Amino acid sequence: xxxxxxxxxxxxxxxxxxxxxxxxxxxxxxxxxxxxxxxxxxxxxxxxxxxxxxxxxxxxxxxxxxxxxxxxxxxxxxxxxxxxxxxxxxxxxxxxxxxxxxxxxxxxxxxxxxxxxxxxxxxxxxxxxxxxxxxxxxxxxxxxxxxxxxxxxxxxxxxxxxxxxxxxxxxxxxxxxxxxxxxxxxxxxxxxxxxxxxxxxxxxxxxxxxxxxxxxxxxxxxxxxxxxxxxxxxxxxxxxxxxxxxxxxxxxxxxxxxxxxxxxxxxxxxxxxxxxxxxxxxxxxxxxxxxxxxxxxxxxxxxxxxxxxxxxxxxxxxxxxxxxxxxxxxxxxxxxxxxxxxxxxxxxxxxxxxxxxxxxxxxxxxxxxxxxxxxxxxxxxxxxxxxxxxxxxxxxxxxxxxxxxxxxxxxxxxxxxxxxxxxxxxxxxxxxxxxxxxxxxxxxxxxxxxxxxxxxxxxxxxxxxxxxxxxxxxxxxxxxxxxxxxxxxxx
Amino acid sequence: xxxxxxxxxxxxxxxxxxxxxxxxxxxxxxxxxxxxxxxxxxxxxxxxxxxxxxxxxxxxxxxxxxxxxxxxxxxxxxxxxxxxxxxxxxxxxxxxxxxxxxxxxxxxxxxxxxxxxxxxxxxxxxxxxxxxxxxxxxxxxxxx
Numbered sequence: 342x343x344x345x346x347x348x349x350x351x352x353x354x355x356x357x358x359x360x361x362x363x364x365x366x367x368x369x370x371x372x373x374x375x376x377x378x379x380x381x382x383x384x385x386x387x388x389x390x391x392x393x394x395x396x397x398x399x400x401x402x403x404x405x406x407x408x409x410x411x412x413x414x415x416x417x418x419x420x421x422x423x424x425x426x427x428x429x430x431x432x433x434x435x436x437x438x439x440x441x442x443x444x445x446x447x448x449x450x451x452x453x454x455x456x457x458x459x460x461x462x463x464x465x466x467x468x469x470x471x472x473x474x475x476x477x478x479x480x481x482x483x484x485x486x487x488x489x490x491x492x493x494x495x496x497x498x499x500x501x502x503x504x505x506x507x508x509x510x511x512x513x514x515x516x517x518x519x520x521x522x523x524x525x526x527x528x529x530x531x532x533x534x535x536x537x538x539x540x541x542x543x544x545x546x547x548x549x550x551x552x553x554x555x556x557x558x559x560x561x562x563x564x565x566x567x568x569x570x571x572x573x574x575x576x577x578x579x580x581x582x583x584x585x586x587x588x589x590x591x592x593x594x595x596x597x598x599x600x601x602x603x604x605x606x607x608x609x610x611x612x613x614x615x616x617x618x619x620x621x622x623x624x625x626x627x628x629x630x631x632x633x634x635x636x637x638x639x640x641x642x643x644x645x646x647x648x649x650x651x652x653x654x655x656x657x658x659x660x661x662x663x664x665x666x667x668x669x670x671x672x673x674x675x676x677x678x679x680x681x682x683x684x685x686x687x688x689x690x691x692x693x694x695x696x697x698x699x700x701x702x703x704x705x706x707x708x709x710x711x712x713x714x715x716x717x718x719x720x721x722x723x724x725x726x727x728x729x730x731x732x733x734x735x736x737x738x739x740x741x742x743x744x745x746x747x748x749x750x751x752x753x754x755x756x757x758x759x760x761x762x763x764x765x766x767x768x769x770x771x772x773x774x775x776x777x778x779x780x781x782x783x784x785x786x787x788x789x790x791x792x793x794x795x796x797x798x799x800x801x802x803x804x805x806x807x808x809x810x811x812x813x814x815x816x817x818x819x820x821x822x823x824x825x826x827x828x829x830x831x832x
Numbered sequence: 833x834x835x836x837x838x839x840x841x842x843x844x845x846x847x848x849x850x851x852x853x854x855x856x857x858x859x860x861x862x863x864x865x866x867x868x869x870x871x872x873x874x875x876x877x878x879x880x881x882x883x884x885x886x887x888x889x890x891x892x893x894x895x896x897x898x899x900x901x902x903x904x905x906x907x908x909x910x911x912x913x914x915x916x917x918x919x920x921x922x923x924x925x926x927x928x929x930x931x932x933x934x935x936x937x938x939x940x941x942x943x944x945x946x947x948x949x950x951x952x953x954x955x956x957x958x959x960x961x962x963x964x965x966x967x968x969x970x971x972x973x974x975x976x
Contacts, residue, residue, distance in 0.1 A: 504931045511881065514845045514922070514934035542836050544848060567957050574961035578949040579834065581841035583881045609961060699928035720928070765837045768848045776846060776856070779863035798850065 458495030502719025534568030543764025628669025735788020
C-alpha cells in the first residue's frame with residue numbers, strides 16, 4: 342500500500358470503527374490508471390470535521406465501505422475495489438476570512454471493475470448513491486468526472502449524432518433553427534399543428550413539443566402526432582427542405598413510450614423527444630430504439646435544475662451532459678448564455694465542449710476539471726432554448742457556434758406580424774450573421790448593424806428587432822467556476 | 833409557383849438572403865479554404881429534399897486553393913447549366929467531421945415550380961405522405 346496512513350493486516354480488520362482514512366480510502370500518493378473512473382466533488386464537511394477524513398468517507402461510501410470494519414473484506418481483493426481519494430484542495434475564496442464556509446475539491450479514483458458496462462444506472466448508483474446523504478458531509482456536489490475510454494466503449498452513444506443528423510437533414514454550416522409551440526398547454530391537436538406548419542413554412546427547421554406535453558384531456562397524443570406530421574410534410578413540400586417536429590413520447594411506462602415512438606415512425610417523423618425525468622435506464626432504452634429505427638432522439642432536460650443549479654449540493658450539469666452523451670441522446674438543452682435561464686458563458690461553453698468534442702482538454706475556466714477522450718462516441722447536439730430572439734443573433738453565434746439548435750419559441754410565435762414572419766425574421770438574421778462571420782467581419786461588435794442592414798430589406802426582421810430590442814435577462818449566475826489558474830497543492 | 837416566403841426552395845445556408853454576388857461567393861470560398869476544407873460544385877434538375885446526390889460538376893477540388901479558380905468553376909457550371917439548381921459545397925476531412933461543412937445555392941431556374949404533397953389515406957387517421965417534385969413530371973434535361 343502506497344498510503345502511510347492506512348493500518349495493515351490484523352490491526353486493520355479488528356472489529357470496531359476506525360477512520361475511513363485509515364481504512365485505505367485516502368491515498369495521496371495514488372498513481373492514477375488510464376482505466377480508472379475519476380470523480381471530483383465539491384465537499385462541505387460538517388463543522389470541526391477533518392476534511393481529509395470526510396473526503397475518505399465519500400470515497401468509501403461510494404465504493405466498498407460501510408460504517409464499521411467487516412472481516413469479509415479479507416475474502417476479496419478489497420484494496421483494488423476501494424475507491425481512493427487522492428487529492429483534497431480548499432476551494433478558493435471559501436473558509437476562514439471569507440463569507441463562505443470551507444469547501445473542498447476532492448478527487449476520487451475508482452477501479453473500473455466497480456462498474457457494470459453500459460449502465461448509467463449502475464455508475465450513478467455508486468457515484469451519486471448513498472454518499473449524498475451522509476451525515477459527515479454538510480453538502481456535496483459532483484462537479485466533474487473523467488470516464489475511461491474502456492468504459493465509454495461499452496456505451497452506444499448518441500443514436501444519430503451531429504454529423505449524421507446534418508447529413509440526414511441536408512443542413513450544413515449553420516445553426517439549426519427551432520421553436521417550441523406555445524402556449525405549451527391547452528391547444529387542441531388541430532390548433533397546435535397550425536403553429537407547427539406556420540413556423541416551419543416560414544423558415545424554421547424544427548418545431549418542438551414542450552416537456553410537459555404528453556397526452557392530456559385537451560389533446561391526446563395521437564391527435565398531436567397526426568396533426569403535427571401533416572404540418573411537417575406540408576411545410577417540407579412548401580419549402581423543399583427537410584423539416585421536423587420533436588414528438589414528445591414521454592409516458593408513464595416503457596411500453597407506452599415504445600408505442601408512441603412506433604407511431605411517430607409510422608408517420609414518417611425524423612425525430613422524437615423524451616424528458617430527462619424518465620430516468621437513465623429508460624433514456625438508454627429509447628436511444629437503442631432510436632438507433633435501430635433511424636430516428637433522431639431529442640432530450641429535454643426537464644428536472645435538472647432541481648439538483649444541478651445550486652453550487653454547494655447536487656451535481657453539475659456538465660456531468661449530466663457526459664452521462665447523456667453516453668446514454669445516447671442526440672440533442673440536449675444546454676443553455677443559451679443570453680436567454681432567460683441560468684448560465685455563465687464559460688460554464689456553458691464547457692457543456693457544449695463536453696457534448697461536441699472528440700477530445701476535451703482540461704480547462705478550469707470552463708469548469709472542465711479533467712481531460713476527456715470521447716472514444717469516438719457520436720457528438721450530441723446542444724440546444725439553446727429560453728428567452729432568445731433574433732436581435733441576439735451575433736451573441737448567440739459567437740458564444741455557441743454552428744453546432745447548436747437555436748430555439749426561438751416566443752421569438753417566433755410572438756412576432757407582431759405572425760408566426761411565418763417570426764420564422765422569416767429568425768432565419769434571415771441567422772443567415773445574414775453566418776454570411777458576415779464567414780466573410781471575416783467582427784460580428785460581436787458589428788452584429789447590431791448587420792441586423793439593421795438586413796432589416797432594411799426584410800420587414801419581418803425589422804418588426805422583430807423593434808419589438809424585442811430592449812429584452813435581456815441580465816441576472817448573476819448562481820453557478821460559476823471556482824478555480825485557481827495555477828495548479829494547487831494538496832492541503 | 834412556390835408560396836413560401838421568398839417563393840423559392842430554401843435549402844442551403846443562404847437561401848433567405850438576396851442572391852450572392854461573385855464578391856460574396858469569393859468571400860465564402862476563402863472562409864472554406866482557410867478552414868482547410870475542399871470545395872465542390874454540384875447541379876441538379878430535381879431539387880427534392882431527399883435527393884442527396886446532385887450531379888458533380890467534377891470531383892471536389894481537393895488541390896485547388898485559389899478562390900478565383902474555384903469561382904471560375906462555379907461560373908463554368910452556371911454557363912453549362914444556366915437553368916439548373918447549382919450549389920457550392922465544402923467538405924472537411926478532419927477526424928470527427930468527415931462530412932459536408934457548407935452548402936449553399938448559387939444558381940436557380942427562372943421558375944421554381946416547387947413540390948406537391950401527395951396524401952395516401954392509411955389505416956385509422958394515418959396518412960402516408962409523399963413530397964412530389966413537379967419538375968420531375970418532365971424527363972431529365974427538359975425540366976426547366
